[in-house]
Amino acid sequence: GAVVSQHPSRVICKSGTSVKIECRSLDFQATTMFWYRQFPKQSLMLMATSNEGSKATYEQGVEKDKFLINHASLTLSTLTVTSAHPEDSSFYICSAAQGSTREQFFGPGTRLTVL
Amino acid sequence: AQSVSQHNHHVILSEAASLELGCNYSYGGTVNLFWYVQYPGQHLQLLLKYFSGDPLVKGIKGFEAEFIKSKFSFNLRKPSVQWSDTAEYFCAVNLEGFKTIFGAGTRLFVKA
Numbered sequence: 083g084a085v086v087s088q089h090p091s092r093v094i095c096k097s098g099t100s101v102k103i104e105c106r107s108l109d110f111q112a113t114t115m116f117w118y119r120q121f122p123k124q125s126l127m128l129m130a131t132s133n134e135g136s137k138a139t140y141e142q143g144v145e146k147d148k149f150l151i152n153h154a155s156l157t158l159s160t161l162t163v164t165s166a167h168p169e170d171s172s173f174y175i176c177s178a179a180q181g182s183t184r185e186q187f188f189g190p191g192t193r194l195t196v197l
Numbered sequence: 198a199q200s201v202s203q204h205n206h207h208v209i210l211s212e213a214a215s216l217e218l219g220c221n222y223s224y225g226g227t228v229n230l231f232w233y234v235q236y237p238g239q240h241l242q243l244l245l246k247y248f249s250g251d252p253l254v255k256g257i258k259g260f261e262a263e264f265i266k267s268k269f270s271f272n273l274r275k276p277s278v279q280w281s282d283t284a285e286y287f288c289a290v291n292l293e294g295f296k297t298i299f300g301a302g303t304r305l306f307v308k309a
């Protein structure tokens with residue numbers, strides 16, 4: 083089946099620094115990738131949708147200048163949390179969809195802790 | 198606004214008991230429906246999906262779900278749960294286009 087990886091799986095950083103999270107589709111070309119945030123004991127909240135080669139579409143309330151998304155190729159999307167603060171600590175999950183399918187394949191997530 | 202409601206946040210069952218997890222959505226257009234499962238320490242996995250056709254869909258591990266359009270529901274069922282079904286279950290609705298909305302999740306604990 084389709085496999086999506088994320089790197090790193092865990093990251094701890096100091097407040098004010100930037101952190102980059104990678105999301106890769108390993109065995110298929112992902113025309114669309116999604117970034118979610120999951121708070122403890124809560125559901126996934128869609129942050130943005132990115133299509134390869136174009137700007138990401140951010141959900142209402144998500145700061146595009148803080149959460150930079152790049153989808154440079156059909157197998158890689160990156161999320162950069164800029165000037166991270168403790169309130170950005172969360173579990174970030176990416177997913178990828180192929181072609182016109184509505185099915186998404188999820189990565190294992192990245193636990194970000196900002197000190 | 199579009200939303201997905203999962204009625205039970207926590208469910209505790211004994212092995213061999215039957216399971217039904219409720220899911221309702223609010224959207225009047227065409228939808229694709231999913232149930233995902235997240236086992237402890239693992240990432241989300243697709244349990245089953247409905248795109249069109251027979252509203253009763255069967256997924257992995259003996260799970261099934263029924264789409265009732267008139268009730269905007271897509272409830273998940275399993276006739277006899279096992280200890281290994283302990284996990285968190287998420288209902289998700291894909292709206293026309295790619296946007297998918299997730300329910301809040303239901304934590305299932307199965308007692309051995």
